[in-house]
Amino acid sequence: MKKDKELTFIRDKDISLDSAVTFKNVSFFYEKERPCLKNISFDIKRGEFISIIGHNGSGKSTLSKLIDGILAQNEGDIYIFGVKMQDNNAIQLRKDIALVFQNPDSQFIGATCRDDIAFGLENMQVKQEDMEEIIDDCLRKVGMEEYKDAEPANLSGGQKQRIAIASALARKPKILILDEASAMLDPKGKKEIEDIIFERKKEDKDLTIINITHEIDETINSDRVLVLSKGNLVMSDTPNKVFSNDEFLTSIHLSLPFDHLLVKELNKLGYEIEYDDHEGLIEKICR
Amino acid sequence: MTFGKYNNYTTIIHRLDSRIKLIALISFFVILFLPYGTGYMNLVFYGIALILLFILSIISKASFISLFRSLKGIWVMVLFLLIISLLFANSNSGDIAFSIYELDIYYSTIINVSFVLLRLIAILTASNIFSSTTKPMDMTYALEWFFYPLKLIKIPIHKFAMAISLALRFVPTITMECQRVIKAQASRGVDYNQGRLKEKFKALTSMIIPLFISSFMKSGELADAMEARGYDPDSKRTRYKVYHFGLKDVIAILILVIILAFFITACCFKFDLFSYLGVDLPKLS
Amino acid sequence: MSIKFEKVNYTYDIGLPSEKVALRDISHIFSDHCFTALIGKTGSGKSTLLQHLNALILPTSGKISIGSYIIDFSLEYKDGKVDERKMKRKRKKKLKDIKSLRKKVGIVFQFPEYQLFEETVLKDVMFGPKNFGKSEEEAKKVSYEALKQVDLDSSYYERSPFELSGGEKRRVAIAGILALEPDVLVLDEPTVGLDADGEKNFLNLIKDIYSRGTSIILSTHNMDLVLKYAENALLLEDGKIVLADRPHVLFKNEELLKRSVLRKPKVLEFADELIKKGLPLNVENIFDIPSLAKEIDRCKR
Structure with a gap:
């Protein structure tokens, strides 16, 4: 039994050393005839900023729960930092991962902001005397220092999501997954979440961020975009390369970022413009 | 008050x-x-x-x-x-x-x-x-403390305590949800105060079913969120609040x-x- | 049917520690067959105002005329002071025939999918018309029509609403209101939670409903939507109307935008950048991406 336990934390030598999350032919289904995810394989590197996009019902959220071991795949293997996920080590592997969900209300667990952050710390068996400092630090990171004792009923959706991120950061994750974390927020809330993530990325180069979203404009700054459609991984490339494939994106019910849409319209009117970046586009139009 | x-x-x-x-x-x-x-x-x-x-x-x-x-x-x-x-x-x-x-x-x-x-x-x-x-949270704590002896006969008091505190936490959320459903159905012509018994019963179901569904959904999401933050009912936890x-x-x-x-x-x-x-x-x- | 607000005030939880003024002296006329967008920060009173439109919330003071239906809580004075006793009596009086009002003004709440409860889609849509006294046959007829309007064909009639996707559920919920054949359709943040494709289809649906003669009044944070679809924008700030005009007028007012933390629609932001570089665009012609492209084309020629 003990030997078994040790074995489960050995890195698989086939997986490269800088991998954070690796999927090998993973499938997931509730009913076999209607799989949510079909034969998915990808490799996310340490410190990468990945966006995963897809329309509603494409299997994005299932993917995040698989990475976190909340759901177990039916076929294939999942590796976290090269360690194969199994029944007996999912809870251990989860310690390096933090997941922020969509609904601000149903992920607020504590009675107040500080209790909510403390919940995760209690689970990690952090010593009581160390908690206060971590809580203060995390509240500062999301700009919510003044709301330490606030109750969820008195917070806006955006503020609750900031607390959810603080609670996630308190766990000192190596992988941070945002599963449509700003989908239910107003533009101000969305911007705040975006800024916090940007800030985190700048300060902690080693942090792997996986942003799952259906808003294409959010993906522009990421290192790589994975595109899901009907449970299939249909694309995995840099944002610009993905967006240049506009007909395909439209066919899987995703719209292009604003600039690309405009280029398309201009092309229709007979202008031959190719998109490199935003400034370039402005130049080209004005020329 | x-x-x-x-x-x-x-x-x-x-x-x-x-x-x-x-x-x-x-x-x-x-x-x-x-x-x-x-x-x-x-x-x-x-x-x-x-x-x-x-x-x-x-x-x-x-x-x-x-x-x-x-x-x-x-x-x-x-x-x-x-x-x-x-x-x-x-x-x-x-x-x-x-x-x-x-x-x-x-x-x-x-x-x-x-x-x-x-x-x-x-x-x-x-x-x-x-x-x-x-x-409410302190009440739960007090209850948990008094029922502590029951742990010796393997009754999982901490799980009950967690359940109670979560229930208390979600009372305002569900109240708000309830008000919203009532208003939505009122827009569809439901009158909760008038009508015959049969109509009243229908009015009640039109409120309770959506409420149940959203509560179930919320509890599923809550369970995921707790798990994602490393909650394991069977393992040891430390305590943030000490009394x-x-x-x-x-x-x-x-x-x-x-x-x-x-x-x-x-x-x-x-x-x-x-x-x-x-x-x-x-x-x- | 037009809706007229005269000096409407609303305060939540009067006399409690949580007392909060939500609307202050709102006077506005929603004209016959309008498409009005309510905008403003979270907590600026949009939602409260919408709920006044069919008397789900009654004003603390003020007068609202919805077609021929009148809710008159305008202040009574006595010796130069507000006569509180008379006001109290006024408020206590039960409103007559509130159902006739709710039939004319239908409200679709945020996440309307959470109001579904019947076993089948058809039954759920029929629920409203039947509450308003339609017979089984009539209710069926209007429900077929409403479901057709939201693009759900007969294969959906007997399905359970709970097995549908999020976007489809929302359509069913809207059909449930459309089946009441309202003159005014009110929507509270209708596009939240939909993906880009769902949002586009949904807005086209609303545009269709509008073009068939129903007034649309909605609240939103999506400025692209406001510019593209709305005829009128109503900007609320701390319970007051600070601007009621065409969307273009609002988006020209930089100071107001800044104060209400509103972002310009993306097309206008982009147009501004081009104008700065010397391209003489006329912003009044720009509503969406195709019209922006056309305007660029016009300038280049």
């Missing part, structure tokens, strides 16, 4: 350890059900308990005026019951106080009815003090013990103050 709602003051009672407050609450319940000899003596001791509770109410700023106002509906019922018991639950021994037409009302009945009333007021006041000075027993708590216990001792002694000796003083009171039996 309504009955039982936590009020955000910081009086000495608020700052007391929730476990002591819970013991005190239970002690007062015991005091209110002990027999102290004759009916008159009962009345005297319940009166003393009630005065103590009123003092505590004032200290803890748990307004009992709003308490009585918020229980308007109940008072009507209580009054009705009192009249009924005055008229019909009449014992027929002892001295007669007065007669209404043919019906004799005995002193013993009046005494009985009045200490039921006193008891009721005292219980409500005590509960009001407890719930308006103790946060230190301070000097004030020790003093509170001391006072509580004195009060309890006073009442229990009175109960054991069944000392009849009135006959000692030679006051002549109407006979009860």
